[in-house]
Amino acid sequence: MLNFKQSLPFELLVGLRYTRAKRKNHFISFISFTSMIGIALGVWALIVVLSVMNGFQDELRNRILGVASHIEITGFNNRLSDWQTVAKEVTPATPHGESRVLAAAPYVMAQGMLSYGQAVQGSIVRGILPAEEAQVSSLSTHMKSGQLTDLKAGEFNIVLGSDLAMLLGVSVGEKVVLLAPQGQFTPTGVVPRIKQFKVVGIFQIGMYEYDAGLALIHMADAAKLYRMDDQVSGVRLKLNDLFDATAETARLNTQLKGAYYITDWTQQHANFFKAIQLEKRVMFIILALIVAVAAFNIVSTLVMAVTDKRADIAIMRTFGASPASIMKIFMIQGALIGMIGTVAGAFFGVLTALNIDTIVPFIERTFKVQFLAKDVYYISDLPSKLLWTDVWTILILSFVLSLFATLYPSYKASRINPAEALRYE
Known part of the structure; x- marks a missing residue:
């Protein structure tokens, strides 16, 4: 020492x-x-x-991108006619060193008013294809009851956020009324389009904005209710690396020829x-x-x-x-x-x-x-x-x-x- x-x-x-x-x-x-x-x-x-x-x-x-998307491709007036062609064009693997699009899923996005008994709540209504949606978001892993696959074309089923279901006072198996803001002309004047949907599932993301303001229905039912015909609102993309979204957006803007509007999560949720x-x-x-x-x-x-x-x-x-x-x-x-x-x-x-x-x-x-x-x-x-x-x-x-x-x-x-x-x- x-x-x-x-x-x-x-x-x-x-x-x-x-x-x-x-x-x-x-x-x-x-x-x-x-x-x-x-x-x-x-x-x-x-x-x-x-x-x-x-x-x-x-x-x-993680919570935003569990419901939102890495990249969204839409068309003029928020409508896209050839979504299958767009999805096929952007999903093939790109050369090494570039970001790769893992999956693509179409969607219909609109607003609606949900009613059950005396309760009325405004909501964002998203029309989805359950199988494709599971590839671009984590909604299927946040289901409290029911499954996304319970949404089937022509059955007019609906999946609600947990807080939205609580505000309406509705549970799985009960029926709610969905009012579309776009009216239809009748001899008595313009009336809103109304359709009854059965609640088949409830999800909980853990983010109040989505849990209290999002409802999911099948894309075919959404297209019929909102008169989209064969069109969709856009295509959602999932990347293998979400931090490459900006670079991938720039690449897609060059690759896709036509009147497309491409945005990524960094633009949509930048604030x-x-x-x-x-x-x-x-x-x-x-x-x-x-x-x-x-x-x-x-x-x-x-x-x-x-x-x-x-x-x-x-x-x-x-x-x-x-x-x-x-x-x-x-x-x-x-x-x-x-x-x-x-x-x-x-x-x-x-x-x-x-x-x-x-x-x-x-x-x-x-x-x-x-x-x-x-x-x-x-x-x-x-x-x-x-x-x-x-x-x-x-x-x-x-x-x-x-x-x-x-x-x-x-x-x-x-x-x-x-x-x-x-x-x-």
Whole structure:
């Protein structure tokens, strides 16, 4: 052990000794401790908040794309006549290195009014082909009761979102009335088209916008009700990599010849993801200020430590220690304070981020509160996704701020005149 200590640099040995020594001035120790706690809390909060923001972004993307599509191809006036030709043209595998369209499915999209008893609710009505729909969305995996395959042409069956079914007060097996906004002319005037549908299934995506506002029917029934004839609203595409949607959209715009309007999920839902990204950056800046304030408490700690150790500094200078060595001693002392706080904060932050799905429900049960009301927020559970790149960024930022805070007091310590310091000792 002695040999190990002798092999350590002089500045590191003294810096470690000053850090762990019991000082006569307890106020210095208190300020040092609060600096550590402040840095730890700031790092902890940063890791947890960024992990939650990442979780929200992923959860929102997955839930939206579970119902929406990676790419949509529509025609003029939201109508597409030759959807089979379009689907056949875009689905073959592309050369290596390009994004590949895995599946295509037609759809009819319209608005309608659902009525059951005294309850009336507006809804988006989507006409689908169940077999093809299962290839481009995850709706079939979110069925609470019934199956998408229960939607059969000519039987006028309907599948409702869970919240929409609850608002109407309807369950599987009962019948609802669907009113189409497009009217039909009769001798007595224009009347809305009305058709009775049997509820054969209920789905729950976990996103209130869809659970309370989407109804699914067979595409043939939708075409008949909304007078689409052989036309559809468009074709939905699923890619093997959703992040290639923008590039694939550009390629399809070049490949498809005709009056087609092609959009991808980044265009349709850009506001959601831009808002989350902006919030993440703002939260990072705000919480980084907590770390900065705690780090600069190290300045106060070291200034008082330098004042307390003036005699020691003078003695070391008389024994040949250079100003640079004195500066390194106090930089090591301050860096250790920052490092301990950073490591402690990172440990608890990572632990919290990885177990937030257990911690939050426990707090909600204990205090009888709900952080995210289902009818207010798109996502009612608190998700978390820990990215180690975020963790390392926070660790580096915290340590750099702590190291920067040591520069001024360490420099002042190196400028102490030994003769002046020992005059009154």
